[in-house]
Amino acid sequence: xxxxxxTQPGMFVQEKEAVTLDCTYDTSDxxxxxxxxxxxxxxxxxxxxxxxxxDQQNATEGRYSLNFQKARKSAxxxxxxxxxxxxxxxxxxxxxxxxxxxxxxxxxxxLRVKS
Amino acid sequence: xxxxxxxxxxKVTEKGKYVELRCDPISGHTALYWYxxxxxxxxxxxxxxxxxxxxxxxGLPNDRFFAVRPEGSVSxxxxxxxxxxxxxxxxxxxxxxPARGVRWNTEAFxxxxxxxTVV
Numbered sequence: 435x436x437x438x439x440x441t442q443p444g445m446f447v448q449e450k451e452a453v454t455l456d457c458t459y460d461t462s463d464x465x466x467x468x469x470x471x472x473x474x475x476x477x478x479x480x481x482x483x484x485x486x487x488x489d490q491q492n493a494t495e496g497r498y499s500l501n502f503q504k505a506r507k508s509a510x511x512x513x514x515x516x517x518x519x520x521x522x523x524x525x526x527x528x529x530x531x532x533x534x535x536x537x538x539x540x541x542x543x544x545l546r547v548k549s
Numbered sequence: 550x551x552x553x554x555x556x557x558x559x560k561v562t563e564k565g566k567y568v569e570l571r572c573d574p575i576s577g578h579t580a581l582y583w584y585x586x587x588x589x590x591x592x593x594x595x596x597x598x599x600x601x602x603x604x605x606x607x608g609l610p611n612d613r614f615f616a617v618r619p620e621g622s623v624s625x626x627x628x629x630x631x632x633x634x635x636x637x638x639x640x641x642x643x644x645x646x647p648a649r650g651v652r653w654n655t656e657a658f659x660x661x662x663x664x665x666t667v668v
Contacts, residue, residue, distance in 0.1 A: 438591075477638065478552075479592070479659040525591045534607065539591025 436460060438528045440540035447516045448548050454501070455511040455543045457526035466530035468509040469537065470500070473523040482524075485509055516547045551575075553660035555641050561666045562631055570626040570663045574643030578658075581624050583616055584640040586662070592640055598624060631667045638662040 439458045447453035459468065470482045485493045485500045493500040501510040513520055523544050527537045554573040562568050574581050580599055584592035594608040601621045609615070613631075618624040628635055644657040 477640075477661040479640065479642070481657070527591070534605070536594045536597070536605070536608070537592075539593070541589065542591050 437533060437538045438526055438540040440526055440543050442543045443541075444544040444546070446546050446548055447513075447520075449518060450515055452512060452514045453516055453545065455513070455524050455526075455545065456508070457510055457540060458506070458508045459526075459528045460507060461528065461530045461532050463530040463532040466528060466532075468500070468502070469527040469529065470498070470509075470511045471525045471527065471539075472520075473525060473542070475522070479525070483511070513545075518547050518549060521545060521547045553641055553643050553658050555639075555660035555663050557663060558661065559664045559666075561668060564631060564633060564667055566631055568628050568631055568665065570628075570639050570665070572624045572626070572641030572643075572660060574622060574624070574641070575658055576622075578643035578645055579621065580644045580657075581618060582642045582657070583624070583626050584642070586638040586640055588637070595626070595639075628665075631665075633667045636665055636667045638664050 437460055441456055466487045468485045471479045472482055473479050483493050483495045483498045483500055485502045492502050497514045499512045501512055523542045525542045526540045529537050553575055556571045560568060582597050583595040585595055586592040596606040596609055596616045597604050598618045601618055613629045616624060616626045626639060640659055640662045642657045642659045
């Protein structure tokens, strides 16, 4: 199985609406972390939100929240009240000792926010 | 500078040539990572430095790739006998954290990358 999978190559969302970006992962290690990054056209990776496998609550950071479903091994990013500046590439990444304690990234989802 | 600086921003080279890519981390950051991002893919780990030493170089694809960080700040990624398959964006990231793991990755700052094209 793929270590980390993002099935949506591209997504469109209307400004001010919410959008969900999908991410599923595979690890047998009970201790792991899931990260979401934003990569605008300028190229740098910007950390958005983190979810630990033992965290009791779903992570939230401002307009970003993580829909963490451990049994399904999914960690979807929800962006509320989309803004034009949210248009970018979004990457989900997995960190676990099983994979050498280094971030393993998905292939990414391009998000376009329409006005 | 305020952030991680990578130079050049773009590099076009002929197949078989040698190239050097430079990363200037944020001042005082001890940990530094190199990643490679091929078109349409997420970044892939290449090498990790803690101070001057390469703590983990398991992601380097072959012996044509080498990286140094002689004084624990600036790092140079060196690619010998470049091949067309080496074409990618090479990203550098740095952090204060002395250790890897969750804290490092939530606090790491990335540069804007060097786009390498081998023709």
